[in-house]
Amino acid sequence: MAQSQSVQSLHRALDILESIATSPAGMTLQELSERTRLKNTTLFNLARTLADRGYLEKTHTRPIRYGLGASVEALNRGTAFGSGAAIDESLLKLAEEHPQWRFITAEAEGVDVLCDRLIEPSRKNVVIRGSRTWLPPYTSASSLCHLAFWPSHPRKQCETLYPFAMYGAGYWGSAQKLESAIAKVREVGFVDIHDRDPHRVAVPLFNRNNALKGSLGASFPGDSSPSSSERQSVIDALLAESKRLLPFLDRQRPQSQSIPHETSLSPVS
Template sequence: MSEGRIIQSVARALSILELFESSSTELSVTEIANRLDLSKSTAFGLINTLNHKGYLEQNPRDSRYSLGLKLLRLGGLVRKHSILCRKARPFLEQLVNEFSETVHLAVEKNGLVVYIEKIRGDKAIFMQSDVGAENPMYCTGVGKCLLAYMPEERRERIMRQMGPMERRGPNTITNLDDLRSELANIRVKGYCFDDEEYAPGLICVAAPVCSVGGGVVAAVSLSGAKAGIPSKKLAEVTGRVVEVAGKISELL
């Protein structure tokens, strides 16, 4: 298949972003220019444009660049090198240290939950939620949380496209009217509770992470065995998950 006409400046800009696929989390203008065999002035012009549009972020301490959060908004999966994950991880680790349960950070992509960070606690039970894994939105704590805070038009479009809502656990929501009611309750409470909806014996508390404009860009959750999180401890867990999500939002 013919590639057709290639716009050199666009290709170079994308090549800059692709440099971060390696182990590098931050790069200087000189490093980027050398790796791509560009003049420093050409590299700076491309980098400055990417930074202005939000695809790169400059560290004010040393003027080095890292991937920007704009990539997440466009559905690109920015994993361990992303601003969001790097800023969130210390707070996620606090939750794991406090409760010894599994903590997730997730975003929505193409109508599914995509996990961009996961830290397992000492009490962790098996879940299909490794970084990069996808899960349905209607039966997961992070998924319901993300759905609840979406613009209504987008939320309804995603729900219409979900197809049959398979029962995964004893309390899975399996019809759209019940799901709409649940999402309205989440918006009132400010957090989401999954009580054996994703899997038997598994519970989860999730809360939204907001961007500077107020839109929800991710969700934080703590998941564990229902038998391991007694009801008297659930209020403490919920409060801390909401608090952590709020702190991450402030950083963004």
């Protein structure tokens, strides 16, 4: 009996989500009640549960309206790299082999490079998804991957939105040094920042059509530094995983809108 009620509640929750998805302006509880034919108490409790889990958001002005929440968008973005399971497998494998390192995947949303997945040394069996932390241009290894391998148009857009003088000069000193670094990245096929802490490396993720889909990065947290052989071992591992992921990156990313970054995680690579 309890199982049957749970299934019924799930169906009702899906009815609510599907109804709201058809209304860009959101819906009031009264409108939802008319659409779903649910009792007010049932509707209120389900809407509150969905809002608590982030699947619904409600306005702070009256009449209160409900719209789809960030958790729905996060589920949608789980397919950004084609197969989320394959990406998770790569991160878990890397963390197991190199437990002192932090690993991330990143992707571009417009000209912003965002952290899509993260695995910390302290929780190497847990893949953190959906943080969407902004990775600054010019100073993040993942962002440098995109600057190096983007077509000219998105790179120019990024440089217009984030002028080097404001966002990169303090780090690189001159635009010539940045260009030399980007040329080196294109030559060797990866980013390797080891002359300042934290040590960071990243490799581009291409699909089989040679389209840039994102990047796979790592950083060595803390004050200590990895040996050159260990750093090279991590780079080799990243490159190997990027090749393994090729067939999983052909799927087109669904179009989506950006959402506020509610989880605060330090840019890591």
